Amino acid sequence: MRNESPPQDMRNVWQNQRTEGIRMSMEEIRNRSGKFEGTIYWRNAREYVAALVVVVFFGFEFWRVPDVLTRVGYGLMIAGMLYLSWQLHRRGSSRTMPAELGLATGLEFFRRELERQRTLVENVWTWYLGPLIPGWVVLTAAFARTNPGHMRHIGLFSGVLNLIGALSFVAVWKMNQRAARRLQRRIDELDALQGQRSARK
Amino acid sequence: MPAPASSQDDLYRQAADTYGAALERLARAYEADGETRRDLLQDIHVALWRSFKGFKGLCSMRTWVYRVAHNVATTHVGRQSRVRSHPLVALEEIELLPDASEGELAAHRRQSLERLLALIQQLEHLDRQVMLAYLEGMDAGAIGEITGLSSRNVATKVHRIKGLLARRFEAGGNDEE
Numbered sequence: 001m002r003n004e005s006p007p008q009d010m011r012n013v014w015q016n017q018r019t020e021g022i023r024m025s026m027e028e029i030r031n032r033s034g035k036f037e038g039t040i041y042w043r044n045a046r047e048y049v050a051a052l053v054v055v056v057f058f059g060f061e062f063w064r065v066p067d068v069l070t071r072v073g074y075g076l077m078i079a080g081m082l083y084l085s086w087q088l089h090r091r092g093s094s095r096t097m098p099a100e101l102g103l104a105t106g107l108e109f110f111r112r113e114l115e116r117q118r119t120l121v122e123n124v125w126t127w128y129l130g131p132l133i134p135g136w137v138v139l140t141a142a143f144a145r146t147n148p149g150h151m152r153h154i155g156l157f158s159g160v161l162n163l164i165g166a167l168s169f170v171a172v173w174k175m176n177q178r179a180a181r182r183l184q185r186r187i188d189e190l191d192a193l194q195g196q197r198s199a200r201k
Numbered sequence: 202m203p204a205p206a207s208s209q210d211d212l213y214r215q216a217a218d219t220y221g222a223a224l225e226r227l228a229r230a231y232e233a234d235g236e237t238r239r240d241l242l243q244d245i246h247v248a249l250w251r252s253f254k255g256f257k258g259l260c261s262m263r264t265w266v267y268r269v270a271h272n273v274a275t276t277h278v279g280r281q282s283r284v285r286s287h288p289l290v291a292l293e294e295i296e297l298l299p300d301a302s303e304g305e306l307a308a309h310r311r312q313s314l315e316r317l318l319a320l321i322q323q324l325e326h327l328d329r330q331v332m333l334a335y336l337e338g339m340d341a342g343a344i345g346e347i348t349g350l351s352s353r354n355v356a357t358k359v360h361r362i363k364g365l366l367a368r369r370f371e372a373g374g375n376d377e378e
Contacts, residue, residue, distance in 0.1 A: 006370040007363040013313050014336040019225040022242055023217065026210055029250045032243060099255020101248055101272045102265040105349025106330045109272040113279060193327075193354060 044089070051085040069142035077135030087127045111190045118183040121176040125169065212253040212262070217246065220266045223337055227267075230321045230333055231274040241277050248273045264346045271330050271347065278326070313370055320369065331358045 024032075055078050062074040104112070140162075217224075224245055232238040252269050260268075321332055327348055334344040341355045348355070 005367065007366040010313065010317055010366045010370055011336050011338060013310050014226065014317065015338065016310075017226060017229075017314050019222045021221070022225060022239065023221060024243060024246045026213075028243075029213070029247055032247045033251060036247065098248065098251035101269040102252045102256060102260075103268075104272060105268060106271050106275070106327055106347060107349030109268075110275055110326050113275065117279075190327075193350060 047088050048085065051081055054081050067142060067146050069138065069145060073135050073139035073142050075135075076138055077132065080131035080133075080135050083131045084128065107190060107194060111187060111194070114183050114187050114190070118180050118187065121183070122180040124176065125173060209250065209253045209256075212256060213246075213250040216249055216253070216262060216266050220263070224266070224270055226337075227270050227274065227333060229318065230329065231278055233318075233322060241274065244277065245270045245273045260346060264343065267334065267347045271326075271333075275326050316369070320365075328358065331355060332362055335359055335362055 058074045058077045058081070062071050062078065065071060065074070101109070225242060228238050228242040228245065232241045249266060249269050252265070256262075256265060317336075321329055324332055327350065330348045331344055331350070334347055339347075341352050341359065344350070344355045344359070345352050350358070
């Protein structure tokens, strides 16, 4: 060992390290694969059931209350919830297919992962929380309008709440934008590497 | 056309027989914690079996196996972000490590391996893939097929890896930086 060059020597050390000889039977493989599919199925089911409960609740309120503005607020909440569910479904179903793991090179796969993360941090407010904001604002206004006796109290409370919400929104948005820029820089570096490869083809 | 079920099983068995040990080494390079590493290895095996349904022989089985394994491990690292520089070692793993009484050479190899693993675990995804493929004895063409890097980039990276290994693990024991 000592007579070989260090790189060759380290190759020997690496290749001759002891391994546990872990093997999985076909039954274990199928069980684990089924469990994985089951986890995804139940996660999706939970999200859809939660959305359905909220839609049914707001739908009932929409039908029950006579005030037009309140009904508009509930309608917007239902629309926001449906949009959110569709986004969750769309993003969940764009998971990597099994064969893609073998078709994508390390570079392509890593780039795709970075792109996915960037899109997520860049747009999380627009698809996750944003759709619920119009309904929430209209409902707050409608509640204040239909309860004029409590108007001052409610106005102050909702003003402070909205200010805190807006400040958090800006802070998180700034942080996400910074993270997105960092991810984009990494993607650009990978593109440069890929460009060199394409240029040589 | 996707591989039929029996062919999928056969392909998986063939891959597990040929590359089982290499996959264990790969998992070790991505995850320091023993329990989590076993989970990662099982995830790699399951992903491999599932992937063979779409294997059409457009690349070699070796390239396919390493791509799947690296891509699963890349997702794992992104999810966990907890490769530890000083891993905790479980009892069953201690049995796998050479005993100190095995002599100076074995102790030196064990120490070198630990330092090599610590080095690999610090590397970025693509550099780690190149390093592992180099250590597994692959040539520049095979490394390029797995990573997607051009042969010129691979050659540059391999040159740097060799230099790094030469500096850090110089024969004669003067390997502390």
